[in-house]
Structure formats: structure tokens, C-alpha cells
Amino acid sequence: MTTARRDTYTPETLLSVAVRVFNERGYDGTSMEHLSKAAGISKSSIYHHVSGKEELLKRAVSRALDGLFAILDEEHARVGRPADRLEHVVRRMVEMLIAELPYVTLLLRVRGNTETERWALDRRRDFDHRVAELLKAAAADGEVRGDVEVRLATRLVFGMINSIVEWYRPDVRGASDREVAEAVVRLVFSGLRHA
Amino acid sequence: MTTARRDTYTPETLLSVAVRVFNERGYDGTSMEHLSKAAGISKSSIYHHVSGKEELLKRAVSRALDGLFAILDEEHARVGRPADRLEHVVRRMVEMLIAELPYVTLLLRVRGNTETERWALDRRRDFDHRVAELLKAAAADGEVRGDVEVRLATRLVFGMINSIVEWYRPDVRGASDREVAEAVVRLVFSGLRHA
DNA sequence: AGAGTAACCGAACGATCGGTCGGTTCAAGG
DNA sequence: CCTTGAACCGACCGATCGTTCGGTTACTCT
Known part of the structure; x- marks a missing residue:
């Protein structure tokens, strides 16, 4: 059993942020830069948790x-x-x-x-x-x-x-x-x- | 009174094409390249008729x-x-x-x-x-x-x-x-x- | 203390974005 | 026939797109 190592993002918590921004700006109108600003982490860090923009949509x-x-x-x-x-x-x-x-x-x-x-x-x-x-x-x-x-x-x-x-x-x-x-x-x- | 010089686009006829593509792909999901393909004229020619993408939306x-x-x-x-x-x-x-x-x-x-x-x-x-x-x-x-x-x-x-x-x-x-x-x-x- | 690794970052990738520019084609008017 | 200008084009602009990569930080476990 793995517990959360620190107060950090999981694919799920990241998803809730992404979905909020997607709904505000539209999926196509949302860039990974927008997501990184909203999540408070760098653009490249998002790819540590999910494979890309489309996986967030699919989830x-x-x-x-x-x-x-x-x-x-x-x-x-x-x-x-x-x-x-x-x-x-x-x-x-x-x-x-x-x-x-x-x-x-x-x-x-x-x-x-x-x-x-x-x-x-x-x-x-x-x-x-x-x-x-x-x-x-x-x-x-x-x-x-x-x-x-x-x-x-x-x-x-x-x-x-x-x-x-x-x-x-x-x-x-x-x-x-x-x-x-x-x-x-x-x-x-x-x-x-x-x- | 000015008549149409040749069988060509006007802002209105161009608009009808643009709106169709906007509705198919979404406004943000539509590039000027998409519009030019759909209209059958080059991307730069579109700017001869309208000021840009946003004017088409506004119209x-x-x-x-x-x-x-x-x-x-x-x-x-x-x-x-x-x-x-x-x-x-x-x-x-x-x-x-x-x-x-x-x-x-x-x-x-x-x-x-x-x-x-x-x-x-x-x-x-x-x-x-x-x-x-x-x-x-x-x-x-x-x-x-x-x-x-x-x-x-x-x-x-x-x-x-x-x-x-x-x-x-x-x-x-x-x-x-x-x-x-x-x-x-x-x-x-x-x-x-x-x- | 040292090893292992999840989490994160800045810099840069090729592609594509909306838009500009100089020049060419072509039909109408004199 | 020649000028004029609307219509159109390919090439290109800086910016931004989604994504990748090498490397750093910071936490856990032994």
C-alpha cells in the first residue's frame, strides 16, 4: 500500500483543476500553459502525472x-x-x-x-x-x-x-x-x- | 451602384462558409487554414474581405x-x-x-x-x-x-x-x-x- | 548518512497559430 | 489598348501550441 508521499498532485486532483479551466475557456481554448498557471506547477510537471492534454479530457x-x-x-x-x-x-x-x-x-x-x-x-x-x-x-x-x-x-x-x-x-x-x-x-x- | 465584378466572395458569402466550419470544429478549434480550405481560397485572401477571424465571429x-x-x-x-x-x-x-x-x-x-x-x-x-x-x-x-x-x-x-x-x-x-x-x-x- | 525515486523545473523542440506583405491575375471603363 | 483596382496568391512573421528532455530538488526508507 502506497500512501501519499507529500502534499502533491495526483492525476485526480490535477484533473479537477483541468476540468475547471476547460469549462471556463473551452477545451480547445485552453493551453497547457493555462493549466500550469491554474495548477501552480510548471507545464512540464503536468506530464509527470498524465500523458497529455487529451488524457485529461478522456478521464x-x-x-x-x-x-x-x-x-x-x-x-x-x-x-x-x-x-x-x-x-x-x-x-x-x-x-x-x-x-x-x-x-x-x-x-x-x-x-x-x-x-x-x-x-x-x-x-x-x-x-x-x-x-x-x-x-x-x-x-x-x-x-x-x-x-x-x-x-x-x-x-x-x-x-x-x-x-x-x-x-x-x-x-x-x-x-x-x-x-x-x-x-x-x-x-x-x-x-x-x-x- | 456597384455590381459584382466576377463570381467571387463577399464578406457575407464568406461568412456562411466560416460559420459552418466554426460550428463543426468550434471557434477555437478552427484555424484560418481550415477556413481557407473550406472556402477554396488562400488564407491571405480571406483578409482581403474581412479584418480577421474575430470579425467573422462578430458578424x-x-x-x-x-x-x-x-x-x-x-x-x-x-x-x-x-x-x-x-x-x-x-x-x-x-x-x-x-x-x-x-x-x-x-x-x-x-x-x-x-x-x-x-x-x-x-x-x-x-x-x-x-x-x-x-x-x-x-x-x-x-x-x-x-x-x-x-x-x-x-x-x-x-x-x-x-x-x-x-x-x-x-x-x-x-x-x-x-x-x-x-x-x-x-x-x-x-x-x-x-x- | 546515503541510496532511491517521486515531484518538479527551465529550456527547447517542431508544428501550427492568426496575421502581414509584396506582387500577380483579370475583368471593367475610358 | 491601356489604366485601374478588386481579387487573389505564396512566402513569411513573431507568437504560441502540445510535448520532450536533461537535470535538480526534496522526501522516504534503510
Whole structure:
């Protein structure tokens, strides 16, 4: 068993700094010089901990994707009426988004310029399809409205949920993750009109 | 009156090419070399038409912002019951988003790295506030539900609308702009449950 | 105290960045 | 036919990109 030798960086602690800067400046807009300033170590020292810029990206988006897929394995997402399972997934997605905010933020901004980015986009598509099937099942059972196409509705609901990364900030005293999740569930299922 | 001397580029036609590449690779991920390849002219020739990379960005986001603000000046957005005015703005935002898709897409992705980007973010905030006030008025009149905070609801509705740029493609035979707008209005006001 | 090594650094690499410059091509107007 | 100027080009600029390398520091273990 190896313990930390001194108060220093690990790939994980370095990652948290990198992800913060990536989200502030964009991945392409962030240079290794920016990262070294933010981390307080020299540019070359970063390569002692990670293989390069792209490994940091891969570690970050992997963490976000693992969190999302884990939701689909939860019991409430697997058993029960489709509409209830959908509600559970929507609620947990919001909570996961907020819990792993910087990592999911980075994931949602990937454009596909590198191999790592294309891999992330593929896994995202897989996840989207899994949720779309849930909505489809709920529609087939007549538990949600059928006058809006399933694919279209899925994309719009995803859009609402994913947009949280654009404005949610944990530091300022606003709504908690549970409160945001509750608001999303209400709007997704009942809309703005009185319930 | 000056007519086009030969079949050549103008700042506007060059802009449409640049915006397409910006959206594919991201603004920071796009080099002038990328633009010159896509436009079919040399890198230095681009500078004959525009002052540089940032002017292309500014022209693009200006066009998107002008389109959005024009919606607020339309009669149906100024007179009538707040909830009806809100519905009109939501519907027109979707149509505008789709009509000016590449320009709005670029606008929604600026991060604030340059002066132009920060200016765009400021104008976006202004627009958001104007719509938030509309929702607030509708809530005060009891026309929409009050159990979800106005600021939160505004952000979520914006999130749903803005997410359209992430998946809508005019070439493939999918929903038309009117159909998407109708779907958004239904989900925003009534949600997934049966109306 | 001395060996071993994780952590770190400054300097420099070739490549590419956004942008400049002097000069060439080519169509319109007199 | 000749001048004019918009359109365009290849070559190049200093700066910065992600990354590498040789060497130094500082901590742990014996």
C-alpha cells in the first residue's frame, strides 16, 4: 500500500483543476500553459502525472458517462411502469448532472475533433437511445401524450435537463439539487400551466 | 451602384462558409487554414474581405442577436395577455432558431474568451431578462403555475428551446420549423402528460 | 548518512497559430 | 489598348501550441 508521499498532485486532483479551466475557456481554448498557471506547477510537471492534454479530457468525460449509465442500472429505472421509470431517470439525471457538474459540462460540450471526443459522442448517443426507448414504452402504454413525436420529445427533454450545466452554480445560494430535479420533473410532465 | 465584378466572395458569402466550419470544429478549434480550405481560397485572401477571424465571429453572432431581439418588437410580443405574449415569443424563438440555425448555434456556444464573445454574452443576458419578465408577469396574473420559481422555469424553458441547435438539421426530412415550434409550445405549457 | 525515486523545473523542440506583405491575375471603363 | 483596382496568391512573421528532455530538488526508507 502506497500512501501519499507529500502534499502533491495526483492525476485526480490535477484533473479537477483541468476540468475547471476547460469549462471556463473551452477545451480547445485552453493551453497547457493555462493549466500550469491554474495548477501552480510548471507545464512540464503536468506530464509527470498524465500523458497529455487529451488524457485529461478522456478521464473527465469517462467519469461523466459512467455516472449517467449507472442511473440506468438502478432498480427504479429497470422495474415498474415505464412512465415511473422515466420519471426516476429524469430526476436522477438532474441530480447526477449537479453532483458531477464540471465533468458533465465538459462532456456536453465535446465537438468531435479528436478520437477521444468522437468516442464520447458515441457513448452519449447510446445513452440517449436508452432513454428514448423508455419514453417510447411510456407512450405505447398511453402513459404520456402521443401527439408529440417520441424522438422529438426525447430531444427536447434532454435539452432542458442538459441546459442545467449552463447556469447552475453550487456556490451561490439557489435551489438545491433536489429542488431543481423536482422543478424539472414538474415541467417535463405537466408544463407551465397549473397542474 | 456597384455590381459584382466576377463570381467571387463577399464578406457575407464568406461568412456562411466560416460559420459552418466554426460550428463543426468550434471557434477555437478552427484555424484560418481550415477556413481557407473550406472556402477554396488562400488564407491571405480571406483578409482581403474581412479584418480577421474575430470579425467573422462578430458578424455571425450579431445576426443571431438581431433576429432574437426583433421578436420582442413584434406586435404579439408587446400587446395582449402575458401568457399569450410568452407563447408567441417561445414559438417565434424556435422558428428564428431554425431559420438562422448556424448563426444562433455559434452564438449559443461562445464562452467569453475574447471581447467580442463577452459582448455577445452580455446581449444574450439582456434578451433572457426580457423574456424572464414576461414569464414573471404571466405568473403574477396567475396564468401559469407558481410552484416553480420564475427564474428557474425561465432557464429550463430557454434550455429546451436552445437545445434545438444541437440536433436540428434542415436537410434530413424531419419536422418542419412550425411543427417543432408547436411541439415546444405544447411541452412548455402542458408537459408530457395528456393535455 | 546515503541510496532511491517521486515531484518538479527551465529550456527547447517542431508544428501550427492568426496575421502581414509584396506582387500577380483579370475583368471593367475610358 | 491601356489604366485601374478588386481579387487573389505564396512566402513569411513573431507568437504560441502540445510535448520532450536533461537535470535538480526534496522526501522516504534503510
